[in-house]
Amino acid sequence: MSSGRERISAKEMRAIELNSEYLSVSTLQLMENAGRAVASEIASRFSPPSRIVVYTGTGKNGGDGMVAARHLASLGYRLSLVLVGNENNIRDEVVIANWQAIKEMYKSIQIRIAHDSSLISVEDCEVTVDALLGIGAKGAPRPPILQAVKAINESKGFKVAVDIPTGVDADTGETEEEAVKADLTITFHKEKTGLAKAKKYVGELKIASVGIPPEAELLAGPGDVGLVTKERLPESHKGDFGRLLIIGGSETYTGAPSYVALAALRTGVDLAYVAAPEKAAGIISSFSPNLITIKLKGNHFASGNLDEIESWLGKATGIVLGPGLGVHEDTISAIDEFLDKVERLKLPLLLDADALKAFGQHKRRIETAAVLTPHTGEFKALSGREPSREMEDRIGDVQGLAHEVRCTVLLKSHVDVISDGVRWKLNRTGNPGMTVGGTGDVLSGIVGAFLSQGYDPFQASCAGAFINGAAGDLVYLEKGYHMVATDLIEKIPLIMNDPMSHRKFKSSERNIGSKISC
16 A cells, blocks of 8 residues: 555445444444544534534435534534435434434524435534545435535535545545535545545545544454355345355264254355265254255265265355364375365365364365364364464464465454454454354355355454354353353344344343453
8 A cells, every 4th residue: 555554445434333332332432533533623623613613414425524613612612504305214223312412503503404315504613524425325315415516516615525435436536417526535444445545536535533443443243243244135146145065074073064054054055065974864854844955975974975066166155164174184184185176166165173173184284265264283283383462472373374374263262253364353252151162164164155255254254253252242141161062053133133132131140251361
């Protein structure tokens, strides 16, 4: 990046804001800090009683503008605020609170509601503030916002855009029809990716801190779930949300691949296929009518099964390899051959359990999007040493292994460590009751589902770790430590439908979510 500054997308910014709220830094606090930052920047350039006109929309960007107007009025500036739209369209509680505060300031702020285009005109002022639409807006501004954009551009005053000039796409920098041509853009927390590509609209760029805690980007939270949530359109078809192939099971272990498949289905994958040795597949199919089983010849996975699986690889959009697979000598060699096939097809892949043990013997860089989910013992088999007990060093250990094998590593522990070799995050959800067998398989199913839906392995792992642990925490609050893996599977939809709901469980008397040290 030419500017040397880190840039983020609108969706990533939304995730950070959600994670901040999860960490008890409210949207109201962030909005207050954002509006005050805008007011402070304006005050550093213009002296009272300069005349300032603030155009606000009915969303959160408008709320930022309302806060800025309140602070500027308190400093002695002559303020006008134009709400562009109907006040009944203000739906967010935090924006409603700031709008009510503005309406009480009828002596210090001239307030006008422009619910249609005819009520918008060019204002005579020293400063014009654009707080119409925020970074989530897409497409061309529509009336009456469009007319407000034109009025701002025609104004002779110094033009300040809040977070992003209205009409500019925060991710691409593209514009349709007309966009605000700002002299100054004050964006929050970090530069948005589109701003660098829209310099003629952005003008001078300032980045303002709004009090987001660094932990909002370092700890997995509800925002990470939002990054892997796919909208289901009415015209969606079977398979649009992923087809996951699970290869596992043996004469001893039949539950593990079943947990993976059932967890993937609860996460939202459309189809889950389980390829297992014939006897194991028969038992697996009896667990649930939702499972599609592929019966492989023999008592365990071997090279002779690769041709049987070939046609299923063409249907799958993601693979989970390893749960309950066994570690027979020919299974280990078959896994290495299978990895070659998956790499050629560029299918996203998750390796867990016995597949990790096999991979440790033939360790190499993986040439496809991949996730490894070792526990501490498996990590030692992969890297040659146990991960450090000191968190900072432990993060470095996981980063090092991820860089070496060129994939994302999710080290399962009481604090999960996730890294793709560059980025890293910690996950604090979960509790000691999750030492019961099968909870790691549930995690594999959740992450595998996201991989099969095309999500980035690091994002899939962060969201999966949070959901899996949060589901376990919900079970704990109902049953204490007397849980089994299937209990977690039933809680997955609750966390996915409302990932913020876990926030109230964080502060339970046992303080499940507070752990951080090793």
